[in-house]
Amino acid sequence: MENKINIIPLHNIDKSILEFIQISLRNIFNKETCILDKINVPENSFDKIRNQYNANKILNYLIENLPLKNIKDINLAILDLDIFVPSLNFVFGLAVNFPRICLISTARLNPLFYTNFNYSLKSKSLTPELIKKE
Secondary structure, three states: OOOOEEEEEEOOOOHHHHHHHHHHHHHHHOOOEEEOOOEOOOHHHEEOOOOEEEHHHHHHHHHHHOOHHHOOOEEEEEEOOOEEOOOOOOEOEEEEOOOOEEEEEOHHHOHHHHOOOOOOHHHHHHHHHHHHHO
């Protein structure tokens, strides 16, 4: 059986974004895709000084807790929190080859991240397209 793509929601990622990603991945890669149950972000991944989440800690948590049945699949974990690695101010994502897990954050793809003002519905509609490109 050919590997499938699992989408792993973390934190409070919007269901419409998950469904958009699922359809996009299915169309682009012509693979079976499924949305798995939500996983909570580990509390120890939050860095109070930076007010961000450590992507390495989240990825390691996912590796340690990935069900054996999903080891051979491609696993895309997606969250709406600002993430970083110690050597960089922020990252959009992080991945490892085995098990095949990719972590992406939509936080900085959302126009609201950069402003406290209201934004147009047109700007909001760009977010799914930016996620697809990421």
